[in-house]
Amino acid sequence: MMYDNAEFCNICDSEVCLSWTDTHGLAQCVKCGVPYVIYHYEGGVRVDKPRQIAINDDYIPIIRRYWQENNRPIPSGFSFAGGQEIASRDDAKCFNEWMKLNGGATDGQEPCES
Numbered sequence: 216m217m218y219d220n221a222e223f224c225n226i227c228d229s230e231v232c233l234s235w236t237d238t239h240g241l242a243q244c245v246k247c248g249v250p251y252v253i254y255h256y257e258g259g260v261r262v263d264k265p266r267q268i269a270i271n272d273d274y275i276p277i278i279r280r281y282w283q284e285n286n287r288p289i290p291s292g293f294s295f296a297g298g299q300e301i302a303s304r305d306d307a308k309c310f311n312e313w314m315k316l317n318g319g320a321t322d323g324q325e326p327c328e329s
């Protein structure tokens with residue numbers, strides 16, 4: 216099967232290297248931390264599909280800007296505190312503060328507790 220454009224991260228543009236989050240089927244880029252859906256399901260059955268960034272399309276340019284300006288891991292939002300998350304508490308705090316100033320509405324949901 217073909218994976219289109221599967222080699223480079225949509226946010227940090229580096230060659231993709233992923234680590235699992237605490238959420239089934241979701242991984243994050245080990246460099247920038249952005250989450251990807253790896254396991255896809257349709258009607259409860261696992262199906263083969265390319266990895267898909269787990270960020271709303273509208274936020275991709277904002278998250279890319281965050282990465283370019285801050286160059287520190289983005290909290291995936293898919294791991295528990297003390298779990299597999301690669302972003303530290305300080306990274307999460309920085310991200311949350313930056314998003315409040317630059318990211319617009321977040322529907323009251325913080326990407327990661329800080």
Ligand SMILES: [Zn+2]
Pocket residue numbers: 224225226227228229244245246247248249
């Ligand atoms: Zn990345």
